[in-house]
Amino acid sequence: MQITPVAAPEHEQVVRIADPESGLLGFIAIHSTRRGPAAGGVRMRPYAQEADALNDALRLSRGMTYKNAAAGLDLGGGKAVIMADPATQKTPDLLAAFGSAVETLAGRYWTAEDMGMTPADMARIGTRTTCVAGLADGDFASGDPSPITARGIFYAIRTAAKHRLGSVDLTGRTVAVQGLGHVGHYLCGYLHQAGANLIVTDIDRAQVARVAERYGATAVAPDAIYGVEADIFAPCAIGAILNAETIPQLKVRVVAGGANNQLATPEDATRLHDLGILYAPDYVANGGGIINVATEILKISGREAWVASRLAALDDTMDRILTRARILSVSPAEVADATVDEILQAKAA
Numbered sequence: 001m002q003i004t005p006v007a008a009p010e011h012e013q014v015v016r017i018a019d020p021e022s023g024l025l026g027f028i029a030i031h032s033t034r035r036g037p038a039a040g041g042v043r044m045r046p047y048a049q050e051a052d053a054l055n056d057a058l059r060l061s062r063g064m065t066y067k068n069a070a071a072g073l074d075l076g077g078g079k080a081v082i083m084a085d086p087a088t089q090k091t092p093d094l095l096a097a098f099g100s101a102v103e104t105l106a107g108r109y110w111t112a113e114d115m116g117m118t119p120a121d122m123a124r125i126g127t128r129t130t131c132v133a134g135l136a137d138g139d140f141a142s143g144d145p146s147p148i149t150a151r152g153i154f155y156a157i158r159t160a161a162k163h164r165l166g167s168v169d170l171t172g173r174t175v176a177v178q179g180l181g182h183v184g185h186y187l188c189g190y191l192h193q194a195g196a197n198l199i200v201t202d203i204d205r206a207q208v209a210r211v212a213e214r215y216g217a218t219a220v221a222p223d224a225i226y227g228v229e230a231d232i233f234a235p236c237a238i239g240a241i242l243n244a245e246t247i248p249q250l251k252v253r254v255v256a257g258g259a260n261n262q263l264a265t266p267e268d269a270t271r272l273h274d275l276g277i278l279y280a281p282d283y284v285a286n287g288g289g290i291i292n293v294a295t296e297i298l299k300i301s302g303r304e305a306w307v308a309s310r311l312a313a314l315d316d317t318m319d320r321i322l323t324r325a326r327i328l329s330v331s332p333a334e335v336a337d338a339t340v341d342e343i344l345q346a347k348a349a
């Protein structure tokens with residue numbers, strides 16, 4: 001196993017992890033441990049180049065610092081990425097090697113599920129490290145975080161709808177959902193139950209067929225999702241999908257979804273604001289997963305009640321952010337960042 005430090009001025013510690021024997025290649029990025037051990041999932045994707053994977057790890061780990069602070073958790077921000085196709089290259093040896101890499105950080109980083117990962121994968125990783133959560137079994141095991149992530153996003157959608165569409169009631173509203181994996185699929189269930197109409201897409205046709213059949217959703221091609229007529233756009237796949245090319249195509253009044261790092265650049269928040277599209281900041285909307293995972297890391301008893309109260313508090317935080325953004329006539333992303341910066345500075349003082 002080769003663990004090599006990577007220079008990253010904004011981060012506390014970043015390492016490149018390589019194990020030629022198992023095929024493991026990736027990065028672990030610890031953005032901040034100021035509020036506690038850095039926590040954030042591991043993502044497996046077939047990145048084209050190492051620079052893309054590193055960039056994702058840097059952006060995602062910073063996002064976790066903000067997400068964990070916004071959710072009021074005593075956790076810092078970190079994230080890991082593995083350069084591999086989860087469909088064809090995920091092997092038990094590779095996952096175990098990743099566990100060994102996590103263990104070398106001696107409790108400074110806790111991992112869990114992100115894209116391409118399951119509770120069974122966490123169990124494999126757990127053969128080499130204790131700093132893994134999102135397990136299906138064991139003391140304080142919290143299981144797959146995605147149903148709770150989806151529940152939090154559903155609350156965020158309702159709250160954003162209250163602010164921009166005049167009511168939390170989603171009956172007859174149309175929601176365009178991008179990405180129908182763990183999070184997107186559960187989210188579609190909540191939206192369907194609430195009476196919303198669904199327009200959906202995914203690059204995986206099997207996921208699309210499953211949601212279309214289960215919830216009567218209308219399917220569109222991946223690139224067509226940006227231009228559909230809908231009330232709400234819920235990105236639940238990859239990041240940077242709100243950018244100079246896609247934003248002018250949007251015909252919605254709200255963007256609220258679960259994907260991490262939805263904005264390609266901070267200017268994209270202003271672009272949405274200028275078009276009158278209300279953006280629910282991603283790291284507030286999708287904090288349910290880490291709240292659930294936190295019960296395992298922090299060994300919290302009475303998980304369901306604790307998670308429910310934290311989700312409700314997060315929804316209040318979203319409501320306050322959207323209210324303040326309306327009063328100041330700025331993007332909610334700006335208000336969210338300023339709110340969390342204050343929390344982080346208070347902790348540092």
Ligand SMILES: NC(=O)C1=CN([C@@H]2O[C@H](COP(=O)(O)OP(=O)(O)OC[C@H]3O[C@@H](n4cnc5c(N)ncnc54)[C@H](O)[C@@H]3O)[C@@H](O)[C@H]2O)C=CC1
Nearest residue numbers: 115116145146149179181182183202203237258259260289
């Ligand atoms: N799993 C969780 O609890 C949490 C996930 N998130 C974020 O939510 C997003 C989704 O995560 P999961 O559902 O866990 O991942 P997943 O891997 O289960 O599902 C992602 C889905 O997106 C699809 N996809 C990928 N690229 C696409 C594209 N260009 N257009 C349309 N679909 C595309 C994939 O085919 C897959 O079905 C990610 O950004 C993740 O970081 C955030 C917080 C917690």
Ligand SMILES: O=C(O)CCC(=O)C(=O)O
Nearest residue numbers: 040041112113145289290
């Ligand atoms: O939900 C998880 O598995 C852990 C948190 C995380 O990685 C995320 O919120 O992006």
